[in-house]
Amino acid sequence: MRVLVLGADGYLGWATCMYFSRLGHEVTGVDNYWRRRVSREIGPGPLIPTPRLSERARRWEALTGKKIGIHIGDITDFGFLLSIFRQHMPDAVVHYAEQPSAVFSMMSRERAAFTVRNNLIGTLNIIWAVRETVPSCHIIKLGTMGEYGTPNIDIEEGWLDVEHNGRRDRFLFPRQAGSLYHTTKIQDTDLLWFYVRTWGLRVTDLMQGPVYGIMTDEAGIDIRLLPNFNYDEIFGTVLNRFVVQAVSGFPLTIYGSGGQVRGYLNIMDSI
Ligand SMILES: NC(=O)c1ccc[n+]([C@@H]2O[C@H](COP(=O)([O-])OP(=O)(O)OC[C@H]3O[C@@H](n4cnc5c(N)ncnc54)[C@H](O)[C@@H]3O)[C@@H](O)[C@H]2O)c1
Structure with missing residues (x-):
C-alpha cells in the first residue's frame, strides 16, 4: 500500500x-x-541527538x-498538503502531526x-485533501485516552448506548478533557466523526494511553535510527521520564497526589 x-x-x-517500509509498503513521511x-x-x-528526517531516511x-x-x-498549509496527496495518492494516511503536549498548551494564550x-486546521486539511484526491483513503488518527478524562463509569470502546425517558440511542462516549491539548483532540474527533457521517470518510480514531520505550525491531539496526526521545516536563511522557530519572538516580516526580492509575503502551505495541 x-x-x-x-x-x-x-x-x-x-x-x-x-x-511499514520494512513490511514492503511504499512510505512517504512529512514533517515541519x-x-x-x-x-x-x-x-x-532530546536525550540523544537525532539526525534529521532526511538523513535518517538516507541511512x-x-x-x-x-x-x-x-x-x-x-500540514496547516493546505496547498502544500494537497500537493503531497496529489503526488502520492495514498491508500492510508497516519496522522501524528500535532502539538502533543498538555503542558505546552496551558503555558500561555499564544501557545x-x-x-x-x-x-484543528491540520486535521481539517487532511480531511479535505482526502476528499479532493483519494476519498477511499483510510485516515488513521492517533487520539488519546485523555479525551475521555476520568469518568466514574467504565469507558466503552468508542460508543455508549443511552436510555433516556424511555428512548434509546448510541453516542460517542462522552468526553471531558483535563487540558487544552486534550480538548483539541476531542475537537479532532468531532471533526472526523462529522465528515464520516457527512461524506462517508474511512477513519480509525485510536484512543490510547501514554507510550513508553525507545527500541523497535527497526530502530535496533542502527543507533542513528532511534526515535526522538524527550524526557523533560514539557515534552517527555511520564514513563519515559521515570526511566531517565531512575537511570540517573534522580527521585521520581510525583504527579498530583500520586494516586493515578493508567494504561501504558510500549512503542512497538503502539505502532
Ligand atoms: N507519545 C504518546 O505517548 C502519545 C499518546 C497518545 C497520543 N499521542 C498522539 O500521537 C501523535 C504523535 O505523538 P508523538 O509523541 O510522536 O509526538 P511528536 O511531537 O514526537 O511528533 C509529532 C510530529 O509532528 C510534527 N508536526 C506538528 N505539527 C505539524 C504540522 N503542522 N505540520 C507538519 N508536521 C507537524 C512535529 O514536528 C513532530 O515531529 C500526537 O498527535 C499525540 O497527540 C501520543
Whole structure:
C-alpha cells in the first residue's frame, strides 16, 4: 500500500515509517520540524541527538535498500498538503502531526492559540485533501485516552448506548478533557466523526494511553535510527521520564497526589 505518515520526524512517526517500509509498503513521511525546534528552544531537547528526517531516511535506505520519501512542510498549509496527496495518492494516511503536549498548551494564550490552530486546521486539511484526491483513503488518527478524562463509569470502546425517558440511542462516549491539548483532540474527533457521517470518510480514531520505550525491531539496526526521545516536563511522557530519572538516580516526580492509575503502551505495541 501507499502509506503517508504525517509527523514523521516525531517519536512515533519515524518508528511507524520504518515499520511499514520494512513490511514492503511504499512510505512517504512529512514533517515541519516544529517539535525539534521548540523542544530545544524551551527545554533541554532530546536525550540523544537525532539526525534529521532526511538523513535518517538516507541511512535507512543504505541499510535496507528500502526508500522512504520525505517532504518537509507544514500540514496547516493546505496547498502544500494537497500537493503531497496529489503526488502520492495514498491508500492510508497516519496522522501524528500535532502539538502533543498538555503542558505546552496551558503555558500561555499564544501557545494555547497555536495548539488549537495547528491541531484543528491540520486535521481539517487532511480531511479535505482526502476528499479532493483519494476519498477511499483510510485516515488513521492517533487520539488519546485523555479525551475521555476520568469518568466514574467504565469507558466503552468508542460508543455508549443511552436510555433516556424511555428512548434509546448510541453516542460517542462522552468526553471531558483535563487540558487544552486534550480538548483539541476531542475537537479532532468531532471533526472526523462529522465528515464520516457527512461524506462517508474511512477513519480509525485510536484512543490510547501514554507510550513508553525507545527500541523497535527497526530502530535496533542502527543507533542513528532511534526515535526522538524527550524526557523533560514539557515534552517527555511520564514513563519515559521515570526511566531517565531512575537511570540517573534522580527521585521520581510525583504527579498530583500520586494516586493515578493508567494504561501504558510500549512503542512497538503502539505502532
Ligand atoms: N507519545 C504518546 O505517548 C502519545 C499518546 C497518545 C497520543 N499521542 C498522539 O500521537 C501523535 C504523535 O505523538 P508523538 O509523541 O510522536 O509526538 P511528536 O511531537 O514526537 O511528533 C509529532 C510530529 O509532528 C510534527 N508536526 C506538528 N505539527 C505539524 C504540522 N503542522 N505540520 C507538519 N508536521 C507537524 C512535529 O514536528 C513532530 O515531529 C500526537 O498527535 C499525540 O497527540 C501520543
